[in-house]
Amino acid sequence: MLKWTSAVVASVLLCGASPAFAGPWGNVDCSQAPAPVCDLGVGNNERPHEAWDTGRPSSTDQSSSDAEDPYVGCSYKPVDYQAPDGQPQEPGGWFMVLCSPDGKDPLSHGPVWVPSGGVRPTLSPEQVAEMARNRLLLPSVTISASPADEQLVSLPTWLWLSGGWEEVSASASVRGVSVTAVAKPMSVTWSMGDGGSVTCAGPGTPFAPGHRDPRSASPDCGYTYRTSSAGQGTDAYKVTVTVTWAVTWAGAGQGGTFPNLTTSASSAFRVAESQGIATG
Template sequence: MPHGEAISSGGGDRAPKGPPTITSSGWEYDLGGGMGILPRFDPVKKDGPKSGSGEQQVPVEVVVQQAVKRLKLPQPLIRTSPGEDFVQVVHVPTWMWVEHSTWGPVSASAAVEGVSVTATARPRKAVWSMGDGGQVVCRGPGTPYSDAYSPKASSPDCGYTYQRASLSVPGRAYTVSVQVTWDVEWRGGSKTGVVPGLVMAAQRRLVVDEVQTVVTR
């Protein structure tokens, strides 16, 4: 059972490679693990904003694109309790969290022909796919387990309880993945805006087994 917000199985976010391209929807760009769309503009448009000298001023969307490309979003580091290198146990709560050093605001700036933009990305949610078909949405990085909690306690905000062992699946382990969604707020050129839904992802394998009770007389 999940200890967070459960969601149904479905397809993941795309993570293409390569330089920015223009699509029918807008500027499409890769952040090394996520994709976003900026409003489309026509670079040869005649009625765009002009500088004080009457020259055509670079559209702010171009500078936003540059600022977003410069964001260095961290890849999430998966942590669990029991630890990732130990066996998880059926019907015993597993705690999940991403290393808190990878969960926080990241900013970058760009300036083109006098137009300056600052973009700030903030993580919004972590979607965990547990390998057995279950998924959990956590609205924060998750709580690290410590001795302050009972060994049988469930995570207060990001946990899962396996109902079956992994020993019958290929590799005898579940592939657990997390996708952290970031939203970017930008400001510059007398405008503000948001680029939602950039994704950074990570995965690892977890072995899940059952504990057998032996009755002796």
């Protein structure tokens, strides 16, 4: 059982001994040596959707059960469909375009009319942009904080990301239509576990041991606890970090935006009571 005292608590590392520790007021990288009091959650670095690659093309004839598109990895499935304004007079058939086995991928659409022996309809720039978005690989979030030991009530805590704040892009091309999607980190919200939170416009400034007063506040991303974490699960606050990404696309003389994406990670901060700060 953790015992809290009214004096500054002796050094008990959140993340164990690691190269990131540099004395009582140094840095701690909570992804380098996870421990019961430094439980780092991995950010979401998976693609929002995975394209279904069905391989090489086959016939576009309506009798084909799975006519594959060589350009986008989507398949054409024949369907019975009666157009509201009447059936086309030319030979051909109606197809659903399926870009995942279950047809739930955002690129799936239809029905579309495909003339017999004709060229399958190409995708619009917006649909190609969706492909590019699906290829975005967002980086995992890495949490860092100072003090390196337990946080202290009434002492400013410096917060920053040492990973997970870099712009990423991905491209897709279909029949001469090339589009690039870009994901740019816009803000990071820290939920501090005590009911409080702080939103920062950037990744935060790392604390520089020996160059800053440990009682000073971060210039751009920090928090001050007012109550200790004694009595919480593992006697620590669960801290959750969420990065919000703005996603845009451009290509084929057009451009647009997608709904924001997010990545997240979590850690545990112990917060102790103190009546004074020993600096010497």
